[in-house]
Amino acid sequence: MTGRLPVDVVTGFLGAGKTSLLRRLLKGPELAGAAVLVNEFGEIGLDHLLLERIDGDVVLLKSGCVCCTVRGDLKAAVEGLLGRRARGEIAFDRIAIETTGLADPTPVVATIVSDAALKHRLAMGAVICVVDALNGAETLDAHEVSLRQAAAADRIVISKVDLAGAETTRAIEARLRALNPSADILLLDETSAPPALWLGRSDDRPISRCVADQPAAEPGHGAHAFLLEADRPLDWARFGLWLSMLLHRHGGDILRLKGVIEIEGVTAPVAIQGVQRVVHAPEHLDAAWPPGERRSSLVVIARNIDPERVERSFRAFASSPIVAPSCAIPA
Amino acid sequence: MCGLCGSFAHGHWSDGVASASATPAAERARRASVANAALAPYGLALKPWGTRYVLASRTGRQSVVDGFGNLWPAAERMLGRACDPLDEAVIARLERSGR
Numbered sequence: 001m002t003g004r005l006p007v008d009v010v011t012g013f014l015g016a017g018k019t020s021l022l023r024r025l026l027k028g029p030e031l032a033g034a035a036v037l038v039n040e041f042g043e044i045g046l047d048h049l050l051l052e053r054i055d056g057d058v059v060l061l062k063s064g065c066v067c068c069t070v071r072g073d074l075k076a077a078v079e080g081l082l083g084r085r086a087r088g089e090i091a092f093d094r095i096a097i098e099t100t101g102l103a104d105p106t107p108v109v110a111t112i113v114s115d116a117a118l119k120h121r122l123a124m125g126a127v128i129c130v131v132d133a134l135n136g137a138e139t140l141d142a143h144e145v146s147l148r149q150a151a152a153a154d155r156i157v158i159s160k161v162d163l164a165g166a167e168t169t170r171a172i173e174a175r176l177r178a179l180n181p182s183a184d185i186l187l188l189d190e191t192s193a194p195p196a197l198w199l200g201r202s203d204d205r206p207i208s209r210c211v212a213d214q215p216a217a218e219p220g221h222g223a224h225a226f227l228l229e230a231d232r233p234l235d236w237a238r239f240g241l242w243l244s245m246l247l248h249r250h251g252g253d254i255l256r257l258k259g260v261i262e263i264e265g266v267t268a269p270v271a272i273q274g275v276q277r278v279v280h281a282p283e284h285l286d287a288a289w290p291p292g293e294r295r296s297s298l299v300v301i302a303r304n305i306d307p308e309r310v311e312r313s314f315r316a317f318a319s320s321p322i323v324a325p326s327c328a329i330p331a
Numbered sequence: 332m333c334g335l336c337g338s339f340a341h342g343h344w345s346d347g348v349a350s351a352s353a354t355p356a357a358e359r360a361r362r363a364s365v366a367n368a369a370l371a372p373y374g375l376a377l378k379p380w381g382t383r384y385v386l387a388s389r390t391g392r393q394s395v396v397d398g399f400g401n402l403w404p405a406a407e408r409m410l411g412r413a414c415d416p417l418d419e420a421v422i423a424r425l426e427r428s429g430r
Contacts, residue, residue, distance in 0.1 A: 244399040245369070309419075313416045
């Protein structure tokens with residue numbers, strides 16, 4: 001697992017301020033050693049030695065699953081960068097990708113974590129979603145893709161807070177927190193220095209717990225965030241069977257899955273996360289279980305799905321002993 | 332390095348094994364057994380076959396699958412209908428069998 005380059009993804013709806021954020025970060029230490037890939041050159045010139053433009057080209061995997069669509073152009077751009085790095089032509093220690101504003105970031109994440117040629121050389125860093133404090137609520141109402149962008153994020157940056165004012169900012173923050181309780185939310189104005197956004201590897205971080213059962217606002221589009229918990233260690237095979245079945249049938253509506261699980265036979269906590277049908281390679285965390293908190297805990301952000309039904313299914317499949325039944329279920 | 336991480340680099344995310352002491356063949360047999368608890372209500376069964384598995388129906392249809400990653404698409408093609416873990420009948424049957 002060592003030696004893989006971290007890749008961060010910056011997403012957000014049109015006009016949210018992704019390019020502006022990147023431009024400001026490029027001046028600071030966070031991106032000093034990064035190669036940056038952008039979907040389109042905006043009016044704000046990004047002045048960076050390792051800036052590459054990605055052209056539109058989408059390749060469908062054999063499965064035909066939209067969520068597993070691999071960005072052929074992205075793969076080519078990343079492989080080009082890695083090749084030049086290997087030949088000593090350029091040097092960088094991480095890659096940042098800015099998605100187009102109308103895109104669900106899932107295919108980008110899928111390319112990094114699933115592509116056979118890239119997944120051994122790259123590790124997902126953070127998905128960062130920029131939400132405009134002024135127009136974010138309207139955008140969430142009008143464009144479902146903006147909901148998917150925010151749900152997929154590890155960190156949400158609320159931009160233009162100085163223009164929006166405190167009350168509007170608090171409202172959009174509450175809505176985003178209800179939608180994605182597992183994400184850190186950062187407020188950004190025009191004058192402050194951008195915060196350090198880039199996450200380290202997940203096993204560098206302490207185990208954090210999320211609360212997802214008391215939303216303070218309505219996320220919209222029928223989305224809910226809820227928590228799956230288990231006090232006993234999970235059997236990895238049974239958990240994998242259940243989750244693969246759930247994502248195969250309902251992956252388009254599972255906007256985000258993130259948490260720490262306790263697996264039978266494994267001492268360390270294991271971090272697991274996914275976006276729609278794309279699941280990252282699970283990781284052992286270096287951090288030990290905090291005293292009294294040795295239990296599995298997964299935040300699920302889903303739409304059009306009954307959380308209670310998911311919890312019952314999780315318990316029936318993955319969290320209690322199963323004896324093979326003999327009778328067929330009627331079609 | 333435990334088997335969980337060791338296997339992740341190659342196939343589907345679910346392919347890793349938690350127990351480094353189990354042989355690959357024993358792990359495949361156990362996984363097939365776990366899968367069969369969920370497949371039996373559909374009249375399907377999974378058996379290890381070399382480094383892969385064979386999914387079979389009661390009518391004799393068969394399909395080779397690599398693991399859990401492509402098990403469910405194959406099962407649905409064979410059945411001609413969805414395998415839904417949120418189906419009330421599926422959950423209720425597993426709840427009864429787990430008591």
